[in-house]
Amino acid sequence: MKHNFTLLSVMLLAVAGACAADPVPDFYQVRGGIPNSQFFFKENSVGNQYLFFIGNSVLGGTGLKDANLRYSARMVQGFKKHFPEASIIETRNTQPGGSWFGLYRCSRGQAVVGEVLYSGHLAILDFAADDRNVDLDHAKLSLEGLLRQITLYRGTHSRILVYTLTPEMLKAYKAGQTPDYIRVSEQIAEHYGVPSLNLAKYAAQKIIAGEISFDAFSADGINPTDAGAKIYAEAVAKFVDALLTANPVPAKAQPVKLPAPLFPETDDNGCIVAYEEQQVQQAGNWKPGQASPIAPFRHLLVSAEPGAALTLKFKYYKEVQDYVLKHNSDLLVIGGISNGGDAEAVRSVVQQVRAKRSETEVLLLTPVFGSTNDEHIRTFTREIDTTKSNFRFNMQKVAAEEKCAFFDMTSPWWTYIQDSGKTYGWFMGDSVHANHRGSQIIGRLLEIWFKAHVHSDVVGQHHESNLQHVFNK
Numbered sequence: 001m002k003h004n005f006t007l008l009s010v011m012l013l014a015v016a017g018a019c020a021a022d023p024v025p026d027f028y029q030v031r032g033g034i035p036n037s038q039f040f041f042k043e044n045s046v047g048n049q050y051l052f053f054i055g056n057s058v059l060g061g062t063g064l065k066d067a068n069l070r071y072s073a074r075m076v077q078g079f080k081k082h083f084p085e086a087s088i089i090e091t092r093n094t095q096p097g098g099s100w101f102g103l104y105r106c107s108r109g110q111a112v113v114g115e116v117l118y119s120g121h122l123a124i125l126d127f128a129a130d131d132r133n134v135d136l137d138h139a140k141l142s143l144e145g146l147l148r149q150i151t152l153y154r155g156t157h158s159r160i161l162v163y164t165l166t167p168e169m170l171k172a173y174k175a176g177q178t179p180d181y182i183r184v185s186e187q188i189a190e191h192y193g194v195p196s197l198n199l200a201k202y203a204a205q206k207i208i209a210g211e212i213s214f215d216a217f218s219a220d221g222i223n224p225t226d227a228g229a230k231i232y233a234e235a236v237a238k239f240v241d242a243l244l245t246a247n248p249v250p251a252k253a254q255p256v257k258l259p260a261p262l263f264p265e266t267d268d269n270g271c272i273v274a275y276e277e278q279q280v281q282q283a284g285n286w287k288p289g290q291a292s293p294i295a296p297f298r299h300l301l302v303s304a305e306p307g308a309a310l311t312l313k314f315k316y317y318k319e320v321q322d323y324v325l326k327h328n329s330d331l332l333v334i335g336g337i338s339n340g341g342d343a344e345a346v347r348s349v350v351q352q353v354r355a356k357r358s359e360t361e362v363l364l365l366t367p368v369f370g371s372t373n374d375e376h377i378r379t380f381t382r383e384i385d386t387t388k389s390n391f392r393f394n395m396q397k398v399a400a401e402e403k404c405a406f407f408d409m410t411s412p413w414w415t416y417i418q419d420s421g422k423t424y425g426w427f428m429g430d431s432v433h434a435n436h437r438g439s440q441i442i443g444r445l446l447e448i449w450f451k452a453h454v455h456s457d458v459v460g461q462h463h464e465s466n467l468q469h470v471f472n473k
Helices: 002-020 035-043 071-082 098-105 136-153 167-174 180-192 199-208 226-245 319-323 343-356 391-401 410-419 436-456 464-471
Strands: 050-055 089-094 122-125 158-163 196-198 280-283 287-290 300-302 309-312 331-334 361-365 405-407
Touching: 035 158, 050 071, 071 089, 071 226, 098 136, 122 136, 136 158, 136 180, 158 180, 158 199, 167 180, 167 199, 180 196, 196 199, 196 226, 199 226, 319 343, 331 343, 343 361, 343 391, 361 391, 391 405, 405 436, 410 436
Parallel strands: 050 089, 050 122, 122 158, 158 196, 331 361, 361 405
Antiparallel strands: 280 309, 287 300
């Protein structure tokens, strides 16, 4: 028995030694992964395969002899390894200003510089180099605000944080420390469950181990040489494999639910105001529409007059205050397709309005128009399906519980289109919005509903005979 026990001990030690020889990599974190992007990769819809890399000159391949060594290109190759049919489009947005400018540029409706995120499903953010000379307390608020802006822009967007190597980071790693910028960025990534790829740490480990000198890794301290880019490529390949095998491909993309900000001072409501806007007041002689010396600005307002000035008066409002309360509305109508299918968010708006203005009446509408992949079209039933959770049913419940008027507009709208003898595109101005014919449907439906409600106090019914009569006029 003693001989057998000794043999078993040796075997256990051998197994333990094998495990210790293959440690879990410490230069990336998968966290919640990118399941929504996995769904979109597999679905491979035309126009929805843009990957937005937002950062500095490293993205542009500055200093590389072989442009295909860019880490962004290698990341796309890694994604295609797992989803070979996906028609992925690599979109690189190199810009000055670091995460501070990124925060404002990623907000919606940029008249001058254009929105960075205009389609697609994945944003890869790399601001370590441009944030290196920014106060850390300022940089952390910008980075968190940027992550929130992306989700507010489109709830199904996935996000990845990337950190590339700088001289300051290498110095910290040589001293056995985690660079402050990466430490704070990882706090943010952990708070939001965002994957992160620490290329800086992977490269620093190679340099410290003597596998390559820093001068050979980067000629200017920021942009890698071809030899340095190959090191980044090694790390990217390992990261992408881990990222895309951590979670199964989901049946559908799910909107991200934002937690409260990690830092109370974080602003996720910023935007860039174009100089053409009425609230921008000019004093002195200014020339609009002048060529910009740097990207991404399309044109500039220029003055050579000493003392010429621009003045912008603004006041910060949260959305409910700005769009509802300040107008002292008697009636609030909530509908549309841009709410991420989140009926509880609609409930929150109703409660916020009534807390400040209890006399405001509320009408909730179910969705009309949108993509044929949207739930209310893809799973359409004439009557609301009350056997399982869906947005129409959830909106109906919110209306009943919050004592709001309710109109299931989806049913008569889609029924009419199906019975019209016309293809859906006949009523569409683009892939999701109505044209003038589609807008008439919405207007006629609301007319019918309000007439029925005013005269009979029947809330939520759509009166098919009235509907057909109006459309046949």
